[in-house]
Amino acid sequence: MRYDPSVSDPAFPVFLKNWRKRRRLSQLELSLQSGMSQRHISFLETGRSNPSRFAISQLAEALEMPAAEIDVMLVSAGFAARSSRGGWDDATRKAIDASIDHVLQGHAPYPAVSIDRIWNLVKANDPAQRFFARAGARGDGNLLREILAPGSLRDRIVNWEDTARSLMRLFELEVARRPHDGEAHALHADLLALEGVQALMSTPPSTPNAPVLAIQIRMGPDILELFSLIATIGMSADATLDDLRVETLLPANDATRAWFERTFA
Incomplete structure (x- = not known):
């Protein structure tokens, strides 16, 4: 950091x-x-x-x-x-890595990734890699920039404005939580400089926020709807461990579930 x-x-x-x-x-x-x-x-x-x-x-x-x-x-x-101060040994590190791998691989055929506090990609399961490649991801190591920057992936997100606004609000909460994190502040400025993002964040939403936002991604004739769960390592006193997040994407309807089971099972 x-x-x-x-x-x-x-x-x-x-x-x-x-x-x-x-x-x-x-x-x-x-x-x-x-x-x-x-x-x-x-x-x-x-x-x-x-x-x-x-x-x-x-x-x-x-x-x-x-x-x-x-x-x-x-x-x-x-x-x-x-x-x-090196408060955790190699055995602990390996156990944590193995546990994260277990969650990622066990989530197949749905996408799951491990990210740090500013959404830099650490690990991804096979469905995540294949899905994002199929959706036209540019391969940016930062998932926020990947979704918010102009490109094929952004174009496929049907509800991009709602998704972008929610992601930026979530990230701004993290920036506010860590006022001395220079990398987070720099990334926040970079994201606001992306085409359309600053204007979006300056405009109030036209409709009330949904209780749970599902990202809608167009894949050929299908529109997939996914919501996410984010897990952290509990009771961590180490900044490196406190930074880790595991995000699992889950189908928001039966059609999306069937698409993933048919495509990546």
Whole structure:
């Protein structure tokens, strides 16, 4: 993960204060949630006191910070990031990789992919590779850019505007969740610069949002409808693991289910 100094301040007092304000907490409220005295929090925000690793852990938990932001907070206070300490061994890594592979392969004949926090493709099962190739994907390593950029895949998405708007809103929530993630901010700017995306995001939707949005993709005479489930690794204190997502695409109707079973089974 790359951090951008233009969106971050290396000083711990400012970092803590900004995160407290993001959560709309007073010093007293943060004191009650973290188990620390209000006076100590005040001293930390003014720089009169320096935090310990334990204090940062208490604050991060109370502020519900993602693992990557906790790493930034630690570094801003002069400590090593948790993710740089090698807290998980090769056996754990292999077990996680095997579990992700199991989910991806077990989802066949439907598409499933593993992505990172900014939708860079990590792994894909065989149906996903074949389906996206068949749909005219350009092979971009970033799935958001693949779907939002002009091209064959975008042209095949019948409800592209609704899909693009939903994907951008979802990504913007992730950007907001990680204010010091330079790569995420850079990608967000790149996506808005794609043809039609900025104008789309500046225009309110013409119809109410559906409870679940199904992406509609035209494949020859068929229009396939798919919705997605996204899974994460639970209770991860490591930014690398916290970044991983497994997205499985599921048929939204019987016709779509039959198409995949007929085509990729």
